[in-house]
Amino acid sequence: QSEIVQSGGQSGAILGGAQRATDLVTKMLAYAGEGHASIGRIDLDALTRDTIAELRESAVAHCDVVYEGAAVTIHADAAQVRQVVTNLTVNAGDAVDAGGRITIRTGRQTLTRSDLAQMRFGRDVQPGEYAFLDVQDDGIGMDDLTMRRLFKPFFTTKPVGHGLGLAAVQGIVVGHRGALTVVSTPGEGSRFCVWFPIAQAPHGTTTGILGFA
Secondary structure (H helix, E strand, O other): OHHHHHHHHHHHHHHHHHHHHHHHHHHHHHHOOOOOOOEEEEEHHHHHHHHHHHHOOOOOOOOEEEEEOOOOEEEEEHHHHHHHHHHHHHHHHHHOOOOOEEEEEEEEEEEOHHHHHOOOEOOOOOOEEEEEEEEEEOOOOOOHHHHHHOOOOOOOOOOOOOOOHHHHHHHHHHHOOOEEEEEEEOOOEEEEEEEEEEEEOHHHOOOEEOOOO
């Protein structure tokens, strides 16, 4: 009996290791702007709601999550956009203590050249209508040194982690020709906002991205 239990434990460890390795490779591909599996029209609001519902039972169960969304369609890889929602929400959850608050919003916004010039990255994308994902927490915030290193691969402030979560977010957003900004103050929380070009479908026949041929 003891041998069977031990074997099962070893199998579980192997499966767990394989899953972690798969997750690592996926994030490295995302950082490199690779790995697009399936580009299609997706409702950012619906995808975000589903992702948050899953995370409320695990990574952010210790805090309050407030969501305000509006239906908005983007042309993207659903798995990678879900990864952005997950990484930003988990990152916010790690920053707040029990009873803290995370506020997440989705919607649409027109970005001007002036708006884009102020982004952390995405300054070279075209002005126009974008869908946004806004994740704000009231946690510990970040200092200037942390902010400068935030999106570097393998940089992390957590005791456990590989430091690829936000690097993957950067790769995914850039790969979808979007934009991102982050604002944070020590002791006052952080706010990450990403924008994806809205999918255009004139007369219900086109699935292009705004600003692209």
